[in-house]
Amino acid sequence: MKKIMQGNEAIARGAWEAGVTVGCAYPGTPSSEIMAELSKYKEIYTEWSPNEKVAVEVAHGASLAGGRAIACMKHVGLNVAADPLMTIAYTGVKGGSVIVVADDPGQHSSQNEQDSRHWTRFGKVPMLEPADSEECKDFTKIAFDIGERFDTPVLLRSETRVSHCDSLVELGERKESMIQKGLDQKETPKYVMVPMYSRVRRVAVEERIIKLAAYADAEFPYNSMEINDPSIGFISSGVSYLYTREVFPRYSFLKLGMVWPLPRNTIAEFFKKVKKVIVVEELDPFFETEIKAMGYKVWHGKDLIPAIGELSPSIVEQSLRKAVEGKHYKAPKIRIKPEDLPRRPPNLCAGCSHRPLFYALKKLGLYVFGDIGCYALAVAPPLSAMHASTCMAACVGGAYGAGKVLGKDGLGKICAVLGDSTFLHGGIGPLMDAVYNKGYSTTLILDNGITAMTGQQEHPGTGYTIQNEPASMIDYEQLARAVGVKHVKKVDPYQVEETMEVIREEVNRDDASVIITENSPCILLRRAKPLEKFKNPFYVVDTDKCRGCKVCLEINCPAISWQEGAGQTKDGHKRKGTGFINKDQCVGCEVCAQICKFEAMIPGIK
Amino acid sequence: MKENGKVTNIFLSGVGGQGTILASNILGEVFLKAGYDVKKSEVHGMAQRGGDVTTHFRFGEKVYSPLIKYGDVDFLISFELLEAARYINWVKPEGKIIINRQEILPPAVSLGQMAYPKDIEKTFKKYFKNSVWVVNGQEIARKLGNIQAANVVLVGAFSNFFPEFKEEQWTDAIKEVLAAKLHELNITAFHEGRKALEG
Numbered sequence: 001m002k003k004i005m006q007g008n009e010a011i012a013r014g015a016w017e018a019g020v021t022v023g024c025a026y027p028g029t030p031s032s033e034i035m036a037e038l039s040k041y042k043e044i045y046t047e048w049s050p051n052e053k054v055a056v057e058v059a060h061g062a063s064l065a066g067g068r069a070i071a072c073m074k075h076v077g078l079n080v081a082a083d084p085l086m087t088i089a090y091t092g093v094k095g096g097s098v099i100v101v102a103d104d105p106g107q108h109s110s111q112n113e114q115d116s117r118h119w120t121r122f123g124k125v126p127m128l129e130p131a132d133s134e135e136c137k138d139f140t141k142i143a144f145d146i147g148e149r150f151d152t153p154v155l156l157r158s159e160t161r162v163s164h165c166d167s168l169v170e171l172g173e174r175k176e177s178m179i180q181k182g183l184d185q186k187e188t189p190k191y192v193m194v195p196m197y198s199r200v201r202r203v204a205v206e207e208r209i210i211k212l213a214a215y216a217d218a219e220f221p222y223n224s225m226e227i228n229d230p231s232i233g234f235i236s237s238g239v240s241y242l243y244t245r246e247v248f249p250r251y252s253f254l255k256l257g258m259v260w261p262l263p264r265n266t267i268a269e270f271f272k273k274v275k276k277v278i279v280v281e282e283l284d285p286f287f288e289t290e291i292k293a294m295g296y297k298v299w300h301g302k303d304l305i306p307a308i309g310e311l312s313p314s315i316v317e318q319s320l321r322k323a324v325e326g327k328h329y330k331a332p333k334i335r336i337k338p339e340d341l342p343r344r345p346p347n348l349c350a351g352c353s354h355r356p357l358f359y360a361l362k363k364l365g366l367y368v369f370g371d372i373g374c375y376a377l378a379v380a381p382p383l384s385a386m387h388a389s390t391c392m393a394a395c396v397g398g399a400y401g402a403g404k405v406l407g408k409d410g411l412g413k414i415c416a417v418l419g420d421s422t423f424l425h426g427g428i429g430p431l432m433d434a435v436y437n438k439g440y441s442t443t444l445i446l447d448n449g450i451t452a453m454t455g456q457q458e459h460p461g462t463g464y465t466i467q468n469e470p471a472s473m474i475d476y477e478q479l480a481r482a483v484g485v486k487h488v489k490k491v492d493p494y495q496v497e498e499t500m501e502v503i504r505e506e507v508n509r510d511d512a513s514v515i516i517t518e519n520s521p522c523i524l525l526r527r528a529k530p531l532e533k534f535k536n537p538f539y540v541v542d543t544d545k546c547r548g549c550k551v552c553l554e555i556n557c558p559a560i561s562w563q564e565g566a567g568q569t570k571d572g573h574k575r576k577g578t579g580f581i582n583k584d585q586c587v588g589c590e591v592c593a594q595i596c597k598f599e600a601m602i603p604g605i606k
Numbered sequence: 607m608k609e610n611g612k613v614t615n616i617f618l619s620g621v622g623g624q625g626t627i628l629a630s631n632i633l634g635e636v637f638l639k640a641g642y643d644v645k646k647s648e649v650h651g652m653a654q655r656g657g658d659v660t661t662h663f664r665f666g667e668k669v670y671s672p673l674i675k676y677g678d679v680d681f682l683i684s685f686e687l688l689e690a691a692r693y694i695n696w697v698k699p700e701g702k703i704i705i706n707r708q709e710i711l712p713p714a715v716s717l718g719q720m721a722y723p724k725d726i727e728k729t730f731k732k733y734f735k736n737s738v739w740v741v742n743g744q745e746i747a748r749k750l751g752n753i754q755a756a757n758v759v760l761v762g763a764f765s766n767f768f769p770e771f772k773e774e775q776w777t778d779a780i781k782e783v784l785a786a787k788l789h790e791l792n793i794t795a796f797h798e799g800r801k802a803l804e805g
Contacts, residue, residue, distance in 0.1 A: 002638070004644060132645070161647055165645060166634060166647075167645045168644060239672065242672065243670075243673070245670045312673045312675075314677075317675065332677025333677075336695065336729060341692055342713075342720045342722070343712065344689070345657055346656055382717065558713075560716065561711050561716035562717060562718030
């Protein structure tokens with residue numbers, strides 16, 4: 001039976017069909033749907049792990065007990081999980097162990113654009129790269145077989161245009177793994193990586209990669225050659241292959257399903273069969289560098305194809321049309337210049353608790369070390385309330401480190417802001433540092449009760465597991481006190497004045513402090529009934545009172561807009577226009593009413 | 607496998623929350639059941655939250671790329687006027703355009719820094735003459751009691767371009783994609799949209 005499946009859904013299906021017993025992930029676009037989908041299969045234990053390092057470690061333990069296990073993450077997640085990966089590469093596996101890493105070329109939803117293919121050479125483990133959903137399923141399945149046969153973790157590289165593309169998949173049945181379950185103490189030298197044992201494994205790793213290269217050449221079924229017009233041959237992989245195959249169908253192709261190790265004999269054969277070779281790959285010249293190092297002449301590659309941003313059939317055509325067919329690429333007619341149109345960047349939702357909080361930070365004039373999550377949207381004008389943001393939970397250490405340079409001069413000027421899920425991912429370590437080493441930073445934990453940005457995933461602070469079963473729940477106040485923070489406050493961000501007062505006090509304190517938001521669930525989190533706490537269903541602008549001062553526009557609420565038009569208030573103040581509230585979008589959070597100096601925001605009646 | 611068969615390119619654009627992805631899921635079911643190869647691609651995550659949302663949808667005997675080539679769009683289905691204008695250059699000269707007559711203000715317009723572009727409908731008609739259909743999707747959906755159904759109104763309008771498909775092929779797909787409690791509303795929305803394009 002054929003079904004339309006998203007790439008991520010197909011990876012989950014492949015894992016299920018392969019008999020996986022454990023799945024672990026920390027959500028991250030574009031990888032998040034894999035674990036969400038896998039959690040729907042009853043035969044599999046799945047979890048949202050606190051971070052990617054934990055996910056890989058749990059999967060490794062499951063593998064040692066003989067279960068097939070999968071850990072999934074976005075590209076930057078593998079940086080966090082690199083520590084276990086680089087040594088699991090030495091220990092090898094018992095049950096097949098697959099690590100899915102989803103890249104984000106073009107940075108649709110990421111802080112950088114790293115090319116995860118480098119991990120495969122660096123970590124000396126094989127990597128497969130599917131191009132569409134059918135391959136997502138097939139490659140995931142074979143990855144477990146490869147892992148068990150060659151005693152290695154296997155990387156499966158996806159990316160935005162594979163993970164979030166839907167195409168047809170032929171469904172199969174689940175087959176349980178033949179590996180015996182159980183732990184064996186006699187295997188200690190293989191799994192305890194102290195130098196005397198890991199030096200032995202170091203040699204095994206090199207022997208393994210040679211065997212894998214032979215396998216890639218002789219047996220791996222997804223390195224495929226298609227010889228048509230032999231004047232030009234393209235070497236490519238993944239979605240880049242699909243773009244190239246679409247644009248230049250009459251030429252020859254070597255599609256690499258395995259990124260590493262490369263099939264040297266197959267590549268040699270391809271060079272014999274075609275006259276000139278073009279390597280088409282997204283991001284870095286990974287294949288190109290390797291193929292050149294083998295001594296072949298690559299006719300074109302990154303000299304013509306951009307290394308920055310994602311590829312597309314249009315970019316492949318624009319880059320290569322002249323070289324391949326001798327005629328210039330002709331761009332379609334421009335009817336409207338896109339740069340003349342207003343952009344439509346994403347925004348915090350109407351009623352989001354982050355909006356008043358960041359408005360408060362802006363009013364206080366603080367230098368805000370921000371973090372990864374929806375609240376990164378507060379960097380955009382007119383809120384413009386974030387000044388540094390690096391990676392998951394980096395703000396906690398950042399704010400503390402800045403204070404070490406500024407000393408007393410920095411008091412009252414700095415804070416760290418991050419969400420609940422991001423804090424649990426990596427914020428506890430740096431908070432300990434700030435306390436232990438006598439920093440004065442203030443860390444604001446914006447608790448909206450869910451991992452929001454990636455689409456509502458549970459975490460250890462939400463009280464629910466991935467299967468929606470009730471679970472233990474982190475108490476952020478107790479946690480902060482346990483690591484030694486003496487000053488822990490709670491604020492309701494919808495009370496703007498009171499929130500500003502608490503933040504002002506804590507950032508001026510010469511000691512580490514933590515502020516936790518409460519009464520602030522994600523506006524999309526239905527079970528928390530986020531709208532019930534708002535007294536009024538929506539607000540309207542009282543044009544008798546509005547002086548057109550535009551303060552209400554500073555919070556960048558999607559429900560509020562400016563209406564041009566000269567006029568005056570009831571008491572005779574002249575104005576150039578008024579604020580306007582779209583009642584279809586307003587949820588009645590009242591924040592605009594609190595900041596309006598003229599009491600012009602009044603409750604609307606349904 | 608025949609590979610020279612034509613691939614049809616449908617580009618859907620709108621604003622996060624308008625149901626672009628749901629509409630493309632309905633198309634997916636219809637063309638899958640009709641025996642075509644189907645690929646579609648969309649961007650999730652940070653790109654939502656009220657930002658612009660696009661879906662590339664392609665069907666044919668054999669589809670390679672999940673993305674449409676710039677300038678190669680056969681059908682542009684837009685759920686919002688500005689988001690139609692943004693992709694006007696993607697449409698082939700002989701392409702067909704279906705637009706929902708709705709304006710959702712982007713931040714620069716809300717803040718009074720830029721004007722919402724005027725004459726978007728006129729510009730489309732200037733370049734595409736009689737191949738532009740503007741549907742009052744939101745109004746139709748509002749009358750049905752749920753403005754969220756505007757997306758399916760547009761699917762209904764679009765269905766007119768495939769006279770070879772029976773009406774049930776579309777309504778079955780709607781049933782496949784949507785929860786049971788939403789079937790009646792959306793099937794009515796589909797029929798209203800199908801009628802909206804006549805004449």
